[in-house]
Amino acid sequence: MSEHVVSAGPRVAVSSLTKTFPGTVALRDVDLEIRAGEIHALVGGNGSGKSTLIKILSGVYQGDPGGVVRIGDVVVDAESMTPEVARGAGVHVVHQDLGIFLDLSVAENMALGSEYDRHKVGAIDWRALNQRTRDLIKRFEIDARPSTLLRELSQGARTQVAIARALQLQGEDPGGLLILDEPTASLPEHEVSLLLDQLRRYASNGQAILYVSHRLDEIIAISDKVSALRDGVLVGTFDTSDLDENGLIQLILGKSLETTTLEKRPPGNVVLGADRVAVGPLREVSFDIREGEVVGIAGLLGSGRSELLRCIFGDIPARRGSLRLDGREFRPREAKDAIRAGIALVPENRVQEAAFLDHPIADNIAIPAISRYWRRGRISRRDIDRAGAAGMKKFLVKATNERAHLATLSGGNQQKVVLARWLSLRPRLLLLDEPTQGVDVGARSEIYQLIRRATTDGAAALVVASDFEELAQVCDRVLVLRRGELACELTGDDVNAHKITQMTHRIGDTE
Numbered sequence: 002m003s004e005h006v007v008s009a010g011p012r013v014a015v016s017s018l019t020k021t022f023p024g025t026v027a028l029r030d031v032d033l034e035i036r037a038g039e040i041h042a043l044v045g046g047n048g049s050g051k052s053t054l055i056k057i058l059s060g061v062y063q064g065d066p067g068g069v070v071r072i073g074d075v076v077v078d079a080e081s082m083t084p085e086v087a088r089g090a091g092v093h094v095v096h097q098d099l100g101i102f103l104d105l106s107v108a109e110n111m112a113l114g115s116e117y118d119r120h121k122v123g124a125i126d127w128r129a130l131n132q133r134t135r136d137l138i139k140r141f142e143i144d145a146r147p148s149t150l151l152r153e154l155s156q157g158a159r160t161q162v163a164i165a166r167a168l169q170l171q172g173e174d175p176g177g178l179l180i181l182d183e184p185t186a187s188l189p190e191h192e193v194s195l196l197l198d199q200l201r202r203y204a205s206n207g208q209a210i211l212y213v214s215h216r217l218d219e220i221i222a223i224s225d226k227v228s229a230l231r232d233g234v235l236v237g238t239f240d241t242s243d244l245d246e247n248g249l250i251q252l253i254l255g256k257s258l259e260t261t262t263l264e265k266r267p268p269g270n271v272v273l274g275a276d277r278v279a280v281g282p283l284r285e286v287s288f289d290i291r292e293g294e295v296v297g298i299a300g301l302l303g304s305g306r307s308e309l310l311r312c313i314f315g316d317i318p319a320r321r322g323s324l325r326l327d328g329r330e331f332r333p334r335e336a337k338d339a340i341r342a343g344i345a346l347v348p349e350n351r352v353q354e355a356a357f358l359d360h361p362i363a364d365n366i367a368i369p370a371i372s373r374y375w376r377r378g379r380i381s382r383r384d385i386d387r388a389g390a391a392g393m394k395k396f397l398v399k400a401t402n403e404r405a406h407l408a409t410l411s412g413g414n415q416q417k418v419v420l421a422r423w424l425s426l427r428p429r430l431l432l433l434d435e436p437t438q439g440v441d442v443g444a445r446s447e448i449y450q451l452i453r454r455a456t457t458d459g460a461a462a463l464v465v466a467s468d469f470e471e472l473a474q475v476c477d478r479v480l481v482l483r484r485g486e487l488a489c490e491l492t493g494d495d496v497n498a499h500k501i502t503q504m505t506h507r508i509g510d511t512e
């Protein structure tokens with residue numbers, strides 16, 4: 002936990018904050034205080050109002066009349082919040098997607114986050130920019146040079162660059178508020194702990210941090226205080242030291258998590274066989290997946306995990322090697338071939354890649370199986386809506402009804418809709434890339450149960466996840482990709498987070 006810097010009052014005080022959207026009250030009379038030097042976690046289920054609160058604090062949305070936001074000495078009516086006011090008060094947000102440019106250097110990324118250092122004539126003053134970047138690299142302890150391209154950095158270091166860029170104009174004495182929205186969602190475990198250590202150091206320097214995450218272990222590990230939202234209402238603010246994971250779940254869901262033991266069936270026939278497949282950074286991988294199996298793929302970012310899924314789905318051709326599906330040679334030229342063969346892919350960036358934001362939830366769920374809804378030469382609206390409502394219920398999607406447009410849903414609820422679409426197709430082979438990213442604790446276990454249920458019915462599933470605890474929990478076997486190869490396969494008692502971490506990094510131990 003961070004050392005507190007003593008300060009008179011809270012750094013941030015939100016009072017009587019309400020935000021109404023047509024048909025939804027996203028926040029209802031919220032009061033919240035955050036102190037300097039405090040890591041304050043904000044938790045809540047999908048659609049509970051976390052993003053809405055962040056967007057008001059950063060001036061993207063305005064609150065309803067009556068709410069007041071105070072940041073440091075700046076006091077603003079919530080209805081008058083603007084990005085300029087928020088920036089002026091020192092509010093900086095680092096989103097999960099970081100908003101960085103991979104093909105630009107650290108210095109160039111810093112420059113794009115503020116005014117370029119310019120000579121009088123208007124040209125970029127590279128010497129000044131590089132010097133300033135060097136200072137930032139030192140201050141934020143980033144392992145890079147000003148000229149290093151972001152692409153060459155680990156995901157953790159990229160996150161640090163994004164944070165340093167956000168705070169670059171702040172000087173040595175941190176004021177304002179740093180908001181981190183799911184900062185570790187795509188970080189491997191060892192980089193998560195490095196980032197958390199760094200955040201603790203920023204906080205002990207006096208930085209106020211609002212930390213939004215669905216990862217409960219991190220919240221327990223890093224935060225001083227936890228505020229929980231449920232359906233737009235602040236349940237309360239608590240000392241983290243008084244909470245454990247079950248306590249947090251209670252706060253988020255208003256009840257304990259129902260855990261059912263996942264039913265398994267013995268592996269059946271081989272569904273998919275890969276023979277010496279070369280794709281992306283992978284030089285040669287061979288494996289089989291059988292009916293009833295949930296097989297995990299572990300590897301660091303850039304290890305070829307996602308490329309492998311996309312190759313099986315026909316999105317990326319293999320450079321060499323072959324695939325077999327149910328014993329027959331399988332050469333998908335495009336995704337359509339894979340879908341026809343009974344393969345479903347839930348991509349990592351599912352909302353950007355696979356969602357129709359200005360269409361209703363029901364249509365988003367029904368789209369791949371649209372032929373099912375033809376009745377006497379017409380598409381049956383009623384059946385689509387019925388399927389949509391059933392999908393919403395099964396996946397705990399929170400929205401006014403199945404006709405609500407996807408754009409009006411919270412991020413996590415959009416994710417659930419795309420998952421509902423593919424799982425309701427009853428595929429033969431299910432390919433899932435980070436299936437629970439951004440999804441709340443209640444729906445997370447539900448999703449894994451649905452995956453397990455699909456495999457009990459005879460399907461096979463291949464799952465990529467950077468949360469190794471989760472991978473260990475759901476998978477029967479785990480394939481570890483490292484340096485372009487299938488480094489090893491973990492089975493039985495070796496399917497645990499510690500072993501998966503060891504093998505992806507090859508720390509100690511022999512293979």
Ligand SMILES: Nc1ncnc2c1ncn2[C@@H]1O[C@H](COP(=O)(O)OP(=O)(O)OP(=O)(O)O)[C@@H](O)[C@H]1O
Nearest residue numbers: 022027047048049050051052053409410411412413
């Ligand atoms: N632009 C909008 N129009 C209408 N309703 C919206 C809009 N943005 C958010 N909402 C609604 O406000 C509520 C709160 O959404 P918000 O995005 O703040 O949730 P969240 O806690 O961030 O969820 P998640 O964990 O899924 O990201 C939800 O019911 C959502 O459907």
